[in-house]
Amino acid sequence: MTLSEIFEQHGFRLTKPRQQIFDILKNSEIPLTVGDIAKNYKNINRTSIYRTLIIFDRLKIINTIYIGWKNYYELAEPFIPHHHHLYCINCQNAEPIQPKELEKLVDYIGKKYNFIVTKHHFELEGICEKCRHIIEE
Ligand SMILES: [Zn+2]
Ligand SMILES: [Zn+2]
Ligand SMILES: [Zn+2]
Structure with missing residues (x-):
């Protein structure tokens, strides 16, 4: 649409x-x-x-x-594919990721608690590969 x-x-x-x-x-x-x-x-x-x-x-x-x-x-979907982010607190880039393991886990938890999941949020904050030198120095 x-x-x-x-x-x-x-x-x-x-x-x-x-x-x-x-x-x-x-x-x-x-x-x-x-x-x-x-x-x-x-x-x-x-x-x-x-x-x-x-x-x-x-x-x-x-x-x-x-x-x-x-x-x-x-x-949101359907304009862009479903994904999550690795947010770098140094360069503030938000790398999109699509971990299948997470989607399976969300599915599993929904079933386990007999809960219909309509939405989920998952973002990781940290230091990206390019910025790693700032904490290693
Ligand atoms: Zn970075
Ligand atoms: Zn995104
Ligand atoms: Zn997801």
């Missing part, structure tokens, strides 16, 4: 700013904060960005990722 179809189905108007924020998220390889989005989009105030993100969240277009004290946003 395309973005405009999703909007149409829920009776929302796909305005230009909404399309623009979607494109910024789509073109980014890492999750973005509201500040990051604002940097990529001149002439928009943060309130409009927040409002758009609330709608995106309600329509399940984005996922919110909590790293440290910040909220990061990225597109």
